[in-house]
Amino acid sequence: MPAPSPRTCVARLQLRLSALTLVQKFPSRSMALECFTSTLWQPTCGCGRKRVAHTFTSPSVAIGIGLAFGHAHATALEELTRAAADVGATGLRTAPGRALLVVGVTEDSAERLADIAQRLGFIVRADDPRRQIVACAGAPICAAAEISTRAIAPSLAANAAIAGADAPMVHLSGCAKGCACPRSTPLTVVGIEGRCGVVVNGSARDEPLVMLMPEALPGALSRCADGVRRLRAADESAAEVLSRLDRAQITRLLLGEATRA
Ligand code: SF4
Numbered sequence: 612m613p614a615p616s617p618r619t620c621v622a623r624l625q626l627r628l629s630a631l632t633l634v635q636k637f638p639s640r641s642m643a644l645e646c647f648t649s650t651l652w653q654p655t656c657g658c659g660r661k662r663v664a665h666t667f668t669s670p671s672v673a674i675g676i677g678l679a680f681g682h683a684h685a686t687a688l689e690e691l692t693r694a695a696a697d698v699g700a701t702g703l704r705t706a707p708g709r710a711l712l713v714v715g716v717t718e719d720s721a722e723r724l725a726d727i728a729q730r731l732g733f734i735v736r737a738d739d740p741r742r743q744i745v746a747c748a749g750a751p752i753c754a755a756a757e758i759s760t761r762a763i764a765p766s767l768a769a770n771a772a773i774a775g776a777d778a779p780m781v782h783l784s785g786c787a788k789g790c791a792c793p794r795s796t797p798l799t800v801v802g803i804e805g806r807c808g809v810v811v812n813g814s815a816r817d818e819p820l821v822m823l824m825p826e827a828l829p830g831a832l833s834r835c836a837d838g839v840r841r842l843r844a845a846d847e848s849a850a851e852v853l854s855r856l857d858r859a860q861i862t863r864l865l866l867g868e869a870t871r872a
Contacts, residue, residue: 700720748761
């Protein structure tokens with residue numbers, strides 16, 4: 612069977628979304644705000660799994676579901692909305708942190724829905740390392756892009772993210788415009804003529820410290836993250852560790868040479 616066109620996917624998704632009534636039943640405005648601003652940060656169950664559900668109008672809860680690197684395929688979104696409807700969700704909202712809030716489900720249903728969402732590739736845990744990687748649309752989606760940011764991003768999440776450090780740790784930008792994250796991040800990767808410029812503690816507009824081919828990037832950022840973990844004092848952020856190293860020391864970390872830092 613031929614794959615559906617993007618236009619068909621969007622149309623089917625819109626139908627799915629409209630099938631869920633977009634009604635909110637938060638007991639108060641402040642609770643609604645709290646839900647939306649802490650979508651993925653609020654652990655609910657006492658089992659330590661850091662699943663994401665918020666107290667709602669008893670006995671229902673709202674569950675936060677993140678989009679890895681800020682995007683999802685239409686078919687995955689369609690399956691998610693179908694699953695949400697199947698477990699009795701009453702609505703679905705966009706939320707800060709590139710997340711969706713599924714509202715009006717029971718706690719048991721929230722667990723089931725989180726399992727389905729995880730299988731579909733969505734983020735359902737606050738400690739998911741993909742949350743530390745921000746990526747713009749990149750090539751081939753954006754005509755200005757000089758690297759395929761979202762193709763590179765998954766290969767960085769496993770090793771370049773530093774749990775408990777700054778979020779985000781890495782910003783992948785297809786070009787110097789830096790659409791996905793205009794502010795400074797510990798490591799910004801900017802596409803320049805098919806190569807990856809690595810900026811330390813800066814934005815996509817700043818001058819890169821080193822230039823790498825895309826295939827060399829996962830190893831370089833992984834070594835840099837390892838170095839940061841090794842050199843970091845308790846409670847020190849990755850940005851702080853990097854700010855007390857000089858350019859030569861960081862270059863050695865990125866390129867895999869021994870450092871005396
Ligand atoms: S930063 Fe550049 S490549 Fe990325 S979405 Fe913006 S214009 Fe496109």
